Amino acid sequence: xxxxxxxxxxxxxxxxxxxxxxNSAVPTELQKDKLGEIWSISGIEGNVSVVENxxxxxxxxxxxxxxxxxxxxxxxxxxxFGTEFPLLIKFLDAAADLSVQVxxxxxxxKELHNSFGKSEMWYIMDAxxxxxxxxxxxxxxxxxxxxxxxxxxxxDEILNKIPxxxxxxxxxPPGRVHAIGAGVVLAEIQQTSDITYRIYDYNRIDKxxxxxxLHTENASRVIDFRPIEKIKSDYETxxxxxxxxxxxxxxxxxxxxxxxxQEFSNNELRIYICTEGKGKFTFKDCxxxxxxxxxxxxxxxxxxxxxxxxxxxxxxxxxxx
Numbered sequence: 001x002x003x004x005x006x007x008x009x010x011x012x013x014x015x016x017x018x019x020x021x022x023n024s025a026v027p028t029e030l031q032k033d034k035l036g037e038i039w040s041i042s043g044i045e046g047n048v049s050v051v052e053n054x055x056x057x058x059x060x061x062x063x064x065x066x067x068x069x070x071x072x073x074x075x076x077x078x079x080x081f082g083t084e085f086p087l088l089i090k091f092l093d094a095a096a097d098l099s100v101q102v103x104x105x106x107x108x109x110k111e112l113h114n115s116f117g118k119s120e121m122w123y124i125m126d127a128x129x130x131x132x133x134x135x136x137x138x139x140x141x142x143x144x145x146x147x148x149x150x151x152x153x154x155x156d157e158i159l160n161k162i163p164x165x166x167x168x169x170x171x172x173p174p175g176r177v178h179a180i181g182a183g184v185v186l187a188e189i190q191q192t193s194d195i196t197y198r199i200y201d202y203n204r205i206d207k208x209x210x211x212x213x214l215h216t217e218n219a220s221r222v223i224d225f226r227p228i229e230k231i232k233s234d235y236e237t238x239x240x241x242x243x244x245x246x247x248x249x250x251x252x253x254x255x256x257x258x259x260x261x262q263e264f265s266n267n268e269l270r271i272y273i274c275t276e277g278k279g280k281f282t283f284k285d286c287x288x289x290x291x292x293x294x295x296x297x298x299x300x301x302x303x304x305x306x307x308x309x310x311x312x313x314x315x316x317x318x319x320x321x
Contacts, residue, residue: 004054005297005299006056007051007296010026010030010040011040011042013037018035020033020095022091023035034095035093036093036094037091038090038091041271041295044194071300072269074268076320086191088188088192088193088194089187089271089273090187091125094182095182097180097181098180099201100178100199101199103118103172103175104218105119105222109195112218115195116192121248122168125186131163131182132163133162134160134181135162135170135172136159137159137177143220162231170231177223189273191250196215198215198219199219237255250321251318256307258309259313262306264305264306268319269320270317270318271295271298272307274292274314276292277310280310281296283302
């Protein structure tokens with residue numbers, strides 16, 4: 001069968017901190033009270049994305065990789081990752097602060113969980129006035145002082161909080177303590193991993209009347225206390241061009257904003273994430289619409305296509321280096 005651009009049924013997740021803004025992007029049956037996350041493209045066990053368009057409708061991402069191999073994900077990605085899809089694409093809506101957390105790197109995650117580590121990036125799609133992110137610690141904090149504040153339940157005194165606005169982009173490498181603040185909606189690109197070490201959760205009570213589990217011992221093993229040289233990404237914003245946003249060992253991301261048609265000749269897996277507006281992707285024998293809070297997977301086998309904004313369009317383009 002000839003491959004074509006793939007859209008997947010969104011996977012929705014209740015979160016204690018979730019809001020209502022993402023409900024407009026999913027069918028009624030998938031809407032939730034406190035909808036915190038949409039997993040747009042996922043290979044996570046138990047949450048594997050299922051195709052919603054075309055002849056492959058109903059097949060999941062793992063089945064497709066097993067069947068089409070490098071035709072779907074490209075030769076280099078197939079040789080490196082096999083049937084494990086290496087990225088997870090999400091949208092998050094934080095109506096309340098997320099827990100303060102940290103993720104392990106590949107080596108640590110392999111040893112402790114037989115998993116990939118978790119590097120991730122955020123692109124801020126919307127932020128209410130005075131919204132903040134927690135990124136790392138205030139300057140000069142060492143492990144001993146961290147442990148002292150952890151025991152005293154006073155971590156909030158040493159966390160580094162920064163203001164955030166629409167259009168900000170940040171890379172969160174493993175070991176970097178972080179939290180999304182209330183009022184932020186973002187797109188997240190990350191390694192395929194669901195390993196999170198929760199450090200601090202404001203003594204919050206969940207829907208079952210219990211405090212959520214903390215993972216302070218594992219967190220202490222992986223936290224990077226080195227000073228952070230640059231928190232936000234500096235990037236060009238030239239209209240109607242794809243500008244480099246963030247490059248990492250795991251994914252390279254560009255951003256497009258504009259209203260002019262774009263031409264592509266593709267021979268690698270690409271993912272497009274719509275952060276504003278809507279548009280169409282046209283191929284030889286099909287076209288597909290992409291709108292805000294949706295993602296599109298372009299198989300490596302697909303080539304020679306166009307992106308046609310139907311109104312001012314903003315998309316992230318992701319490739320695996």
